Amino acid sequence: MDALSEMLRVVRLNSGIFLDAEFTAPWCIDSTPGDEDMARILPNAEQVSIYHLVTEGRCLAKLPGPGPSIELEAGDLVMFPHRDGHLLGSDLHLAPRRAAELMEPSPGGGPPRVRYGGGGARSRFVCGYLACDRRTCKPLLDALPRMLRVSLRGAPATQWIEATIRHAASQTGAPDAGGDGLLARLAELLFVEAVREYVRSIPESQRGRLAGLRDPHEGRALALLHGEPARCWDVETLAQETGLSRSALGERFVALLGMPPMQYLTGWRMALAAQALSSGNDAVARIAERIGYESEAAFNRAFKREFGTPPAAWRRAARGAGSKARL
Secondary structure (H helix, E strand, C coil): CCHHHHHHHCCCCEEEEEEEEEEECCCEEECCCCHHHHHHHCCCCCEEEEEEEEEECEEEEECCCCCCCEEEECCEEEEECCCCCCEEECCCCCCCEEHHHHCECCCCCCCCEEEEECCCCEEEEEEEEEEECHHHHHHHHCCCCCCEEEECCCCHHHHHHHHHHHHHHHHCCCCCCCHHHHHHHHHHHHHHHHHHHHHHHCCCCCCCHHHHCCCHHHHHHHHHHHHCCCCCCCHHHHHHHHCCCHHHHHHHHHHHHCCCHHHHHHHHHHHHHHHHHHHCCCCHHHHHHHCCCCCHHHHHHHHHHHHCCCHHHHHHHHHHHHHHHHC
16 A cells, blocks of 8 residues: 555544535635634544635635735635635735624525625635544644645546535435535545645655655655554665665655654654554554554653653543543
8 A cells, every 4th residue: 555545544534514605706704713613613623624625716815924825716625734824715905704704504404604795706615624633643734735725627536526515515414314424524535635636736846745755765665664564664674675775765755754764654653553542442552563562661652752641541531532522
């Protein structure tokens, strides 16, 4: 299995809420939910990503500060993996309205909707929030930019996702539809497709964890580390497997990923451990063995260095937070 598939495998996302949004020019909104909004939408969420799928029309999107805006049109998906503040609109010089203040119930019992603007050209969106455990998603989230725009136009895998999302969203709240669970899975699929499209679009000159996946040597090394995390790796063995010298492999890892190979492996092992602790009932010693630690004591020390608490205590805290979120 390739490294990107392994990174995506440990990501567990929860769909918070879908919005059916329609705007008419001129308009400008601040689409970032505040802390109180998020506490209501996704209680106990540690990491929230926001996305907007343009289904009709066009608009501009911009992060705070002096940077440039980007133009979006139907078929584009823009995602803010780290819940950064952002503006959307036909004219970003207008005073923005907060989207949370414009939200209203759907008359048909479907997802909340937003209707706003001056009556001109229309733009429509499906918007949503995705939550995950920051610690289990860290390897992937740290590799994503503050604003991620991908074009899903013409991609068969995403055309049916968009159509199904719109249908499932219209069924949310119906007692026999199971719409909430379906939306969560569709949101995960949309996220996966967005990340895959983003990786394909990364310029050759760009550096970073996801850029490293496309490098023939680094991609091979990452696939090996992700596919066999329990193997007794060292730099010499990994270099032989990838056809590089030990020094060349180390230099390429630092240049592309910002860290040496064994440091990267430790981070990946810890992400796997956190995912196993939060989602399963295996003993700590069994998890330690499965990710490559010969002793439970060594694993406990490594886990505490990464997360600030021993594995057993981390598991209790993670499950306590999950129980509260389901209440």
